[in-house]
Each structure stands twice: as C-alpha cells, then as structure tokens.
Amino acid sequence: METVPEEPIRVLIAEDMQLLREAIVGLLSLEPGIVVVAEAADGPSALARAQQHRPDVAVVDVAMPGSDGIDVAAVLREQLPRCRVLILTALSGPGMVRKALRAGVAGFLPKDVGATQLADAVRTVAAGGRVLPPELAVAAVEATLSPLTQRETEVLRLAATGAGPAEIATKLFITYGTARNHLTAAVAKLNARNRIDAVRIATEQGWL
Missing domain, CATH: 3.40.50.2300 (Response regulator)
Structure with a gap:
C-alpha cells in the first residue's frame, strides 16, 4: 500500500x-x-x-x-x-x-x-x-504582582510610546503635575534609574 x-x-x-x-x-x-x-x-x-x-x-x-x-x-x-x-x-x-x-x-x-x-x-x-x-x-x-496602581500603569504605558508628561496629561485628562508625579512614583516603586528603565522593568515583568 x-x-x-x-x-x-x-x-x-x-x-x-x-x-x-x-x-x-x-x-x-x-x-x-x-x-x-x-x-x-x-x-x-x-x-x-x-x-x-x-x-x-x-x-x-x-x-x-x-x-x-x-x-x-x-x-x-x-x-x-x-x-x-x-x-x-x-x-x-x-x-x-x-x-x-x-x-x-x-x-x-x-x-x-x-x-x-x-x-x-x-x-x-x-x-x-x-x-x-x-x-x-x-x-x-x-512572578510577583505589579506594585503599580492602574493610573501609574497607564502613565508608564504611554511613556513607553515616547510620550512625555505633557502629552500623557492631555491623553489621560489629568494635569501636567499629576502625570509627572505618577511617573516619579512608578520609577520609585520599580527601583528604576529613570522612566526608560522603569518601562523596561515593567515590560519584562509583563506589567504593561
């Protein structure tokens, strides 16, 4: 056959x-x-x-x-x-x-x-x-759960696209200072060197 x-x-x-x-x-x-x-x-x-x-x-x-x-x-x-x-x-x-x-x-x-x-x-x-x-x-x-709040995650996700605090504030309908504060908090919580490093860490962990 x-x-x-x-x-x-x-x-x-x-x-x-x-x-x-x-x-x-x-x-x-x-x-x-x-x-x-x-x-x-x-x-x-x-x-x-x-x-x-x-x-x-x-x-x-x-x-x-x-x-x-x-x-x-x-x-x-x-x-x-x-x-x-x-x-x-x-x-x-x-x-x-x-x-x-x-x-x-x-x-x-x-x-x-x-x-x-x-x-x-x-x-x-x-x-x-x-x-x-x-x-x-x-x-x-x-793997651990994300230490970021929902808003910090949203802000960092936008930062990952290259958006700065002003653009993030406009897209999320928040003030410039609030956007900057969320970025600062995310960087601190992730023990990152800066926002770029924070994006890298959060991305690798699957939090964005």
Missing part, C-alpha cells in the same frame, strides 16, 4: 529585524517537513499574512511595531485557533511569560536558541504540544 506523504508544517515568521528574520527563514527552510509560507515585520502585517496564508505555526517576536507579539497571539487565538503561536524573543522576564501564556501561546523561547531547538519547537507546537524552558516555567509561577 502506497504511503501518503505528510503535509509540511506551514510557518509564518514575524520579526521586525530584517537580518534576524531572514536568518530564521533561511534556517527553517532547510528543515525537512517545514515550509515558510510568509514573513512579516510588524504586528498588523503578521495578522494580515496569517489570514492570507493560514499557517500552522506563527513564530512571533514580542517587541514589534504596530502590535506586539502577545497582542498578535491573542488575536490569532480568536481568529485562527488552528494556528499555534511560538514566541521567540529577548524579553523573557517571568511576567512576560505569564502574559504570553494567558494570550494562548503554545511556546516561548529566547532568541539565543539554536536552529535545531527552534525547528524541534516548531514541530512540537504544530503537533499540539507546548514548549517552555523549565527555568521560565518556574519563574512564571513565582
């Missing part, structure tokens, strides 16, 4: 750094049983190309223009539930892992992962499994 060959795993790569994206595409294209059907450099493009090409697995970076990888994962979970999302990122703080898992991702790997491990992860999630390094799983379970 003739054996029917298995369909290849169809993969979408979403990464805003062109050199890295091309490297990932090249590496996965060499793997048997895996075919890269689409590429994207930002969140909206990733969603559009996923709708167009219907991949089995989307390898998505967290920090992308437009919509971050976790937002993309959440939308794909609703619109294309058969597409499994594998997060590949340099932002591997425990809070970020928890946020990604809540969005329904099937795997989470750091960007310094090897080509073989990445290919194995794609195959695992395509088969319905999950990929999460043990140290990240433990850290995610032990």
Whole structure:
C-alpha cells in the first residue's frame, strides 16, 4: 500500500529585524517537513499574512511595531485557533511569560536558541504540544504582582510610546503635575534609574 506523504508544517515568521528574520527563514527552510509560507515585520502585517496564508505555526517576536507579539497571539487565538503561536524573543522576564501564556501561546523561547531547538519547537507546537524552558516555567509561577496602581500603569504605558508628561496629561485628562508625579512614583516603586528603565522593568515583568 502506497504511503501518503505528510503535509509540511506551514510557518509564518514575524520579526521586525530584517537580518534576524531572514536568518530564521533561511534556517527553517532547510528543515525537512517545514515550509515558510510568509514573513512579516510588524504586528498588523503578521495578522494580515496569517489570514492570507493560514499557517500552522506563527513564530512571533514580542517587541514589534504596530502590535506586539502577545497582542498578535491573542488575536490569532480568536481568529485562527488552528494556528499555534511560538514566541521567540529577548524579553523573557517571568511576567512576560505569564502574559504570553494567558494570550494562548503554545511556546516561548529566547532568541539565543539554536536552529535545531527552534525547528524541534516548531514541530512540537504544530503537533499540539507546548514548549517552555523549565527555568521560565518556574519563574512564571513565582512572578510577583505589579506594585503599580492602574493610573501609574497607564502613565508608564504611554511613556513607553515616547510620550512625555505633557502629552500623557492631555491623553489621560489629568494635569501636567499629576502625570509627572505618577511617573516619579512608578520609577520609585520599580527601583528604576529613570522612566526608560522603569518601562523596561515593567515590560519584562509583563506589567504593561
């Protein structure tokens, strides 16, 4: 009886750094049983190309223009539930892992992962499994709750887009002094050096 060959795993790569994206595409294209059907450099493009090409697995970076990888994962979970999302990122703080898992991702790997491990992860999630390094799983379970108030979180989230106190005050309908005070409080609570460092810490912890 003739054996029917298995369909290849169809993969979408979403990464805003062109050199890295091309490297990932090249590496996965060499793997048997895996075919890269689409590429994207930002969140909206990733969603559009996923709708167009219907991949089995989307390898998505967290920090992308437009919509971050976790937002993309959440939308794909609703619109294309058969597409499994594998997060590949340099932002591997425990809070970020928890946020990604809540969005329904099937795997989470750091960007310094090897080509073989990445290919194995794609195959695992395509088969319905999950990929999460043990140290990240433990850290995610032990992650602490955010010390920031809701307003401090809103202010810091706007600061992450590059907005200064004046613009933040306008968007949140608060005074300049109040916006500045919220930023100062957020920096202090996170033991950060400045607002940029506070954004980094909060992002890594998955609090924004």
